[in-house]
Amino acid sequence: MKNAKSHDEKIAELTFAAVYPHYVTKVERKGRTSEELHQVITWLTGFDEQKMQSLIQEAATFEQFFKDATINPNAHLITGVICGYRVELIETPLTQQVRYLDKLVDELAKGRKMEKILRAE
Known part of the structure; x- marks a missing residue:
């Protein structure tokens, strides 16, 4: 990553x-539902619908969002390229967590089966 520190700071402030x-x-443009999106977010973060809506209303930064999250123990199974970076090689935890979420949203939009997205073993 070019100038990783400033990149990480920008992500943290979003x-x-x-x-x-x-x-x-x-996801809706690709025929998926917001309920499926919420299922994916819940799987990654542990947030229920009420907590998600609360964080949206509070305008929580991604730094706050992921600080409050309980990351799924299988999140390390999320691999691949997102925004030009291999998610499994990103060294900054916050940036990696945001890219995990981006990757899951991409997989949902591409029509991947929910069992695969949620890394059901």
């Missing part, structure tokens, strides 16, 4: 509320 509508649009 609000989940600003990005969430883009996630919804992306």
Whole structure:
């Protein structure tokens, strides 16, 4: 990553509320539902619907969002390229967690089966 520190700072300052509508649009445009998106977010973060809505209303930054999250123990199974970076090789935990979420949203939008997205073993 070029200038990884400034990149990480930008990600940390982004609000989940600003990005969430883009996630919804992306998956719905591809025939998936916001309920499926919530299932994916819940799997990764442990947040229920009420907590997610609370974080959106609070305009929580991604730093706050993931600080409150309980990351799924199988999140390390999320691999592949997102935004030009291999998610499994990203060294900064916050940036990696945000890219995990991006990767899961991409997989959902591409029509991947939910069992595969949620890394059911």
